[in-house]
Amino acid sequence: MMQFCQEHWDDLRIEIAKAGLADAVSKDGAEAVRRFKTKDADPLLEAHNIIMVLGAKRGLVEGCPVCHVAAESGGVTDAEIIRMTVENVKERRAVALGKGGEG
Numbered sequence: 075m076m077q078f079c080q081e082h083w084d085d086l087r088i089e090i091a092k093a094g095l096a097d098a099v100s101k102d103g104a105e106a107v108r109r110f111k112t113k114d115a116d117p118l119l120e121a122h123n124i125i126m127v128l129g130a131k132r133g134l135v136e137g138c139p140v141c142h143v144a145a146e147s148g149g150v151t152d153a154e155i156i157r158m159t160v161e162n163v164k165e166r167r168a169v170a171l172g173k174g175g176e177g
């Protein structure tokens with residue numbers, strides 16, 4: 075089973091906070107699941123899912139997708155993968171919630 079290592083899970087949470095999205099993170103798993111299909115989806119869960127898909131596309135079935143993708147990408151660091159993913163989530167959110175345009 076694919077699962078974030080503790081270090082990368084912590085890094086993802088920190089990056090979400092840096093992006094100003096900490097307030098939008100669900101208080102528990104049930105809330106995150108409930109919001110999953112809404113415009114106000116949990117940004118932490120969204121970022122997590124994007125990276126899981128990235129790992130799956132590269133054939134990973136076991137271990138941490140951030141570690142795996144960083145090791146295979148030839149130059150892109152783990153920090154960059156996390157940062158780019160969180161930026162992506164932030165942009166999507168802004169568009170979904172009608173705050174797009176200014177960045």
Ligand SMILES: [Zn+2]
Binds near residue numbers: 079081082138142
């Ligand atoms: Zn990792």
